[in-house]
Amino acid sequence: MTIASGTVREAAIAAPPPAPAATSPARPRKRRQLTRNRWGYAYVAPFFLVFAAFSLYPFMYTAWVSLHETSLSNINGGTWVGLENYRDLLQSEFFWNATRNTFTIGILATVPQLCMALGLAHLLNYKLRGRTFFRTVMLMPYATSIAAATLVFSQLFGRDYGLINTMLEAVGLQAIDWEAGTVSSQVAIAVIVTWRWTGYNALIYLAAMQSIPGELYEAAEIDGASKWKQFLHVTIPSLRPTILFTIVVSTIGAVQLFGEPLLFAGNGTTSGGASGQYQTLGLLMYQQGWSNFHIGQAATTAWAMFMIILVIVGVNAVIGRLRNRADR
Amino acid sequence: MFHSTKSRAAWGAALAAVLLTAGCGGSDDASADAADYDPDAPVTLTVGTFGTMDLDNAGLYDEYMELHPNVTIKQNNVAQSAAYYKSLQTRLAANSGLDDVQALEIGFIADVVRNHADAFVDFAAEENADELEGNFYDWKWGQASTADGETIALGTDIGPQAMCYRKDLFEQAGLPTDRAEVAELWPTWEAYIEVAEQYMASPTKPADSAFVDSPASIFSSSVYQGDLAYNDEEGNPIPAESDGVQQAWDHASQAADEGLTANLSQFGDEWNAAFSNGAFATIACPAWMLGYINSQMGETGAGLWDIAPLPGADESASNWGGSFLAVPEDGPNAEAAKDLVEWLTAPEQQVKMFTRAAHFPSSPQAAEDPEVVGATNEYFGGAPTGEIFGDSAANIQRTPIGPYDTQIQEAFTTALTDIASGGADPDEGWDNALKAAQQATGG
Numbered sequence: 001m002t003i004a005s006g007t008v009r010e011a012a013i014a015a016p017p018p019a020p021a022a023t024s025p026a027r028p029r030k031r032r033q034l035t036r037n038r039w040g041y042a043y044v045a046p047f048f049l050v051f052a053a054f055s056l057y058p059f060m061y062t063a064w065v066s067l068h069e070t071s072l073s074n075i076n077g078g079t080w081v082g083l084e085n086y087r088d089l090l091q092s093e094f095f096w097n098a099t100r101n102t103f104t105i106g107i108l109a110t111v112p113q114l115c116m117a118l119g120l121a122h123l124l125n126y127k128l129r130g131r132t133f134f135r136t137v138m139l140m141p142y143a144t145s146i147a148a149a150t151l152v153f154s155q156l157f158g159r160d161y162g163l164i165n166t167m168l169e170a171v172g173l174q175a176i177d178w179e180a181g182t183v184s185s186q187v188a189i190a191v192i193v194t195w196r197w198t199g200y201n202a203l204i205y206l207a208a209m210q211s212i213p214g215e216l217y218e219a220a221e222i223d224g225a226s227k228w229k230q231f232l233h234v235t236i237p238s239l240r241p242t243i244l245f246t247i248v249v250s251t252i253g254a255v256q257l258f259g260e261p262l263l264f265a266g267n268g269t270t271s272g273g274a275s276g277q278y279q280t281l282g283l284l285m286y287q288q289g290w291s292n293f294h295i296g297q298a299a300t301t302a303w304a305m306f307m308i309i310l311v312i313v314g315v316n317a318v319i320g321r322l323r324n325r326a327d328r
Numbered sequence: 329m330f331h332s333t334k335s336r337a338a339w340g341a342a343l344a345a346v347l348l349t350a351g352c353g354g355s356d357d358a359s360a361d362a363a364d365y366d367p368d369a370p371v372t373l374t375v376g377t378f379g380t381m382d383l384d385n386a387g388l389y390d391e392y393m394e395l396h397p398n399v400t401i402k403q404n405n406v407a408q409s410a411a412y413y414k415s416l417q418t419r420l421a422a423n424s425g426l427d428d429v430q431a432l433e434i435g436f437i438a439d440v441v442r443n444h445a446d447a448f449v450d451f452a453a454e455e456n457a458d459e460l461e462g463n464f465y466d467w468k469w470g471q472a473s474t475a476d477g478e479t480i481a482l483g484t485d486i487g488p489q490a491m492c493y494r495k496d497l498f499e500q501a502g503l504p505t506d507r508a509e510v511a512e513l514w515p516t517w518e519a520y521i522e523v524a525e526q527y528m529a530s531p532t533k534p535a536d537s538a539f540v541d542s543p544a545s546i547f548s549s550s551v552y553q554g555d556l557a558y559n560d561e562e563g564n565p566i567p568a569e570s571d572g573v574q575q576a577w578d579h580a581s582q583a584a585d586e587g588l589t590a591n592l593s594q595f596g597d598e599w600n601a602a603f604s605n606g607a608f609a610t611i612a613c614p615a616w617m618l619g620y621i622n623s624q625m626g627e628t629g630a631g632l633w634d635i636a637p638l639p640g641a642d643e644s645a646s647n648w649g650g651s652f653l654a655v656p657e658d659g660p661n662a663e664a665a666k667d668l669v670e671w672l673t674a675p676e677q678q679v680k681m682f683t684r685a686a687h688f689p690s691s692p693q694a695a696e697d698p699e700v701v702g703a704t705n706e707y708f709g710g711a712p713t714g715e716i717f718g719d720s721a722a723n724i725q726r727t728p729i730g731p732y733d734t735q736i737q738e739a740f741t742t743a744l745t746d747i748a749s750g751g752a753d754p755d756e757g758w759d760n761a762l763k764a765a766q767q768a769t770g771g
Contacts, residue, residue, distance in 0.1 A: 069770075073417035073443060094767055154597065160536075161601050180749035267596035268410065269738060274746035275760065290414055292735055292768045293439075 066299035075295055085300040095301070097276050098284040099308075101186065105261075105280060106254030108190035109197075114246060117198050118239075121205035122231060135206070138199030150192055150263035154179075157188045157264075179264065182277040189278055192260045197253070201246050208242040209235060244320045248313055255309050258282030281305050365663035372400040373665055376427035378412035380619075381405075381484065381651060382685035388677055392668060399664065409433050420444050426656040428665040432481050434471065434650045438563060439731035440481075441474050448480040449655040449666055456670075463675055467726035468690045472652050475562075480654050482673040483690035485681060487614030487649035488720035489549050489638045491520075492621065495709065496632050497609040501526075501533035507711065510636040517550055517579040520639040524588040527609060534606060538590035540583065541599065541608040543744035547580035548737055549612040549638055552646040552727050558737070559730035565769045567736050568762055572727065577740065581757060584748035591748035594741075600624055612638065614648040615688035615717045622707050635711040638720065645723035650690060688717050695721055735768035 066085055070078025089095050124134060141149065156163045157178040165175040178184045212235065220230045236243075257280045261272050270287035272279020279287070281301060289298025375383070383389060389401040404427055406412035413436050419425040420440075426447075432440055440448070451460055452473065461469050464483050472481040491514070495505040503523065504510055514520035524539035540546060551557050554572020559565055567573050583589050590608045592599040602608060603624040611617070613635060621633060638646060653673060655665045671677065678689035679697045689695050695718045703714035743761035746752045752760060 071417075071443070072414065073420050073439070075418075075421050092767070093763070158598055158601075160598055160607065161605070177749055180745075180751065265593075265596070266598070267593050268408070269593070269742065271738065271742050271764065274742045274749060275751050277751075291410075291738075292732075292770065293417070294770045297770070 062299045062302050065296055066303050068296045069294075070296045072289065072293040072295050078296060081296070085296050086304075089297070089300050089304060094276065094279075094284060095281075095304070098272070098279050098281045101272070101276075101278055102255060102257065102280045102282075105186050105189055105193075105257060105278065106251065108186055109193035109257075110247075110250045110254055112190075113194040113198050114201060114243070114250065116194070117201035117246070118205055118236075118243075120198065120202040121209055122235065124202065124206050125209045135203065138202055140199070141196045142200040144196070146196070146259040147263060149196055150260050153188070153192045153195075154264050154266050179266075179273065180277075182275075185264070185273055185278040189257075189260050189264055192264075193254075193257065197250065201250070204246055205239060205242060208239050212238045240323070241320075244316065248316050251312050251316070252309050255305055255312070256282050258286065262286065281308075367396075367664070367667065368398050370398045370400075371661050371664045372402060373429065373661055373668055374427040375401060375403045375429040375431070375653075375668075376412070376416070377403055377405045377431045378409040378433065379405075379407065381431060382681065382687060383484075383672060386681050386684040386687075388672055388680065392671060399668070401668070409435070420447055423447070423658065426659060428655065428659045428661045429669055430654050430656060431484075432472075432652040432654050434652075434729070435734040436731075437471055437481065437652055438729045438733065440654070441472060442563065442731055445474045445478050445480050447656055447658070449657050449662060450478040450480060451482060451666075451670075452477055452479040454666075460670065463673070463691045463693065465690060465692055465721065465724070467647075467724060468650070470726055471729055472654075481652035482654075482669055484651045484653060484673055484678070485616070485649075485687035486690045486721060486724075487616055487647055488688055488717045488724060489612055489614045489646045489648055490635045490641075490716050490720055491610055491638050492613035492617065492633050492635050492708070493610045494606065494608075494632055495634050497533060497537055497606060498527075501530040501609070503527065505634070507634050507636050507709075510634070514636075514639040515642065517546070517575070517639045520546075521579060521582060521588070524583060525586070528586075528588055533609075537606055538608050539588045539610060541590050541602065541611045542592050542594055542741075543580040543584040543589050543748055544594050544741035545589075545610075545612040546583055547576045547740055547744060548648060549614075549646050550579055550640065551576035551737070551740075552648070552724075553640050553644040554727070555725075557727040557729070558733050559728045561728050563728050563730040565730050565732050565736060565765070567740070567765045573740070577758065577761075580740075580744050581747055581754040584744045584757075585754050587748070589748055591745060593745055604628065612648070615686065615713070616649060618705060618708060618713065619686050630707050631709055633707070634709045635705075635713065635716055637716065641720060641723065644725055645720040647721075647724045682714075688721065692722070732765075732769045736765045739764035739768055 065075065065078075067080060067082060068078035069081045069085070120138065124131065124138075128134065155161075157165075159165065159175070159177045159179065162178070164178070169175055176184050178188045216234050216238070217230055220234050225233065261278045261280050261283045262270065264278065265271075265273065270279075270283055270291045272283050272287075282305070285298045285301040285305065288301060289295050375389075377383065384403050384405075389403065393399055393401060406415070412431075413433070416426075416430060416436075430448075451457060454460065457479075460482065461479075465486070468483040468486060469479060472483065473479045493510060498505050498510070503526070504513065513523050527533060527539045551572045554570060554575060556566070556570040557572040558567050558570060560569075584591070590602060592602055592607070603621060611621075613621075618635075621629065625632075653669045655662055655669055659665060673691075675689070675691040675693040675697070678687075678691045678694035679699055681687040682689055682694070682700050683703065689700065694700060695714075700714045701718055703712070704710050705713045740761045743752070743757040743764065746760065747754055747757040
């Protein structure tokens with residue numbers, strides 16, 4: 001797949017540039033094209049209008065709000081403070097705490113999740129009895145609402161009456177106060193995320209695996225490669241663009257992680273635990289805007305999250321491109 | 329022909345999208361003029377409420393509609409008061425979508441008084457203002473009044489506090505169970521902590537039970553026993569300098585640090601489950617907590633609990649919670665809504681709210697009504713609730729409230745939870761609480 005996309009790009013580059021047309025006939029032709037395609041524009045217009053109203057406008061509005069000191073009930077008033085909110089944010093220990101938590105929970109949730117998804121996809125790629133059943137079951141957690149899943153998990157991880165602690169005690173181990181500890185609470189939240197998304201990613205991997213030509217495996221087998229070697233040297237390289245895609249999507253999801261830590265607290269508080277031990281950036285933004293009603297600060301955090309996502313996606317893209325180039 | 333049909337469809341779709349987006353704006357500017365008000369004209373009044381305010385369950389709407397056949401009342405209830413407040417704020421910002429009557433909780437009345445007084449009818453400017461003012465405890469009236477004397481809402485209930493205790497657990501720990509003797513056990517919070525230590529040291533108490541549910545129980549009830557709670561006289565947050573915060577912190581952090589609490593976070597799942605599991609022997613009880621305990625424990629809890637005064641109640645009582653009803657000024661039915669609110673919050677109706685739904689009155693006349701004074705609660709061992717909470721209500725002093733009380737309180741109670749679970753020592757906890765409070769107030 002990488003090779004294919006590379007060739008297309010090279011082909012495009014190699015193609016001779018279109019001959020520069022004389023300027024006079026070019027303009028009318030362009031206009032004619034615009035009018036000829038006007039129904040095309042009309043048909044895509046609703047999407048872009050809705051996009052402008054519900055994505056672009058809030059996006060710009062958030063930027064504007066982030067330059068003000070204002071409250072939820074006075075959102076159009078407030079005082080212009082320039083970049084002060086951004087300066088305060090960078091100096092706020094709550095922001096850095098939330099950033100740190102977002103990254104550690106993100107890594108705890110994403111890495112095992114994608115590894116397990118890859119393994120599961122590989123297993124499901126074999127001819128199994130009841131394959132459709134397994135594939136459907138894998139997608140079930142994804143179809144469960146975050147709220148329902150988190151409520152069940154936070155009861156499982158309960159300190160006094162949780163099932164997990166009951167089992168730990170049954171085998172003679174000590175009960176853990178999952179919610180109070182930093183590592184334990186982050187692991188618990190990562191488990192919820194992993195449970196929910198592993199099947200989804202496994203199906204994406206599975207779809208990509210099925211498009212790998214069988215000849216590659218046959219050739220590898222003839223060369224005497226074991227199943228494991230085949231997985232390492234045929235499957236993984238063929239899946240690289242897919243893996244990159246899932247990494248990007250999971251990373252964006254991890255930076256935006258919000259519902260799980262909010263509901264994990266169990267009593268609607270937005271501080272992310274007694275010492276903020278599992279407060280993520282999304283939760284911090286919610287706390288600033290909807291618990292403390294400082295909507296300017298919340299908008300600032302929202303933009304900071306957006307920047308972080310841009311940087312991470314950019315880094316991923318650069319790494320992907322470098323690896324592609326290295327392969328060629 | 330074909331072409332034009334297609335074009336119409338396309339533009340129709342585009343237009344629909346535009347309308348969809350435009351439909352969100354637009355506000356209703358219709359406002360009623362007091363002079364035009366006809367009390368007998370048919371009118372539908374909407375009442376925005378939250379949680380379980382029980383105005384409907386106590387049958388007050390039905391009664392009012394019977395007295396005023398031209399009035400139809402429709403209640404829009406939001407289960408979570410925090411969610412209710414968020415939507416109220418956005419509606420105030422847009423000045424649209426407000427109900428004819430809006431309930432306001434004590435946690436956010438200070439913000440509304442300070443920032444949105446203009447949006448609501450001023451009851452202090454009414455002809456019968458003196459009579460209205462006389463209907464309420466002066467601190468309750470004061471909570472809904474601005475610095476220049478506008479009063480934007482009338483009180484419904486209040487939450488005078490007592491201390492609920494488990495008789496069965498007390499007995500097992502060798503403590504007295506009679507409510508008069510228990511009252512003598514803890515005249516002060518220091519004495520209460522000593523009893524707690526005694527309870528925890530008892531070899532006969534159930535092994536997994538603590539003396540009090542959470543450090544928050546101690547903190548949030550004793551903080552209002554100071555001259556100041558979270559704010560100075562002007563309502564500006566000063567948590568670090570307040571005597572109420574200081575004494576409440578001393579007691580609560582000691583209890584948290586010494587492991588006298590079950591360290592549950594109030595209103596969380598584990599806390600709810602802990603009621604039935606006998607995980608704690610005492611809990612600070614505002615009047616409305618009785619109903620909560622009853623709903624959590626059901627029939628199995630009947631007769632297990634009793635009620636004693638809050639520690640330190642001789643010097644000062646304490647209030648937790650309570651609500652108000654306000655009328656948005658620009659509402660098309662503001663005059664009719666005013667009449668409804670005045671009726672709903674009148675002493676006679678407050679008596680009904682107590683006898684029918686256990687909401688303690690914010691009106692001294694109602695609290696002194698024989699029906700209220702003589703009330704007992706069978707579920708709580710026949711405790712004279714009317715008398716206990718009435719005494720408490722009469723002793724509540726006016727502590728200035730501010731717009732960030734809820735957030736500051738949460739900052740302190742989460743810091744206390746951190747201490748109780750061993751995450752911080754009391755000094756660190758204090759610093760953390762102040763930092764979190766600082767962040768909440770946006771200073």
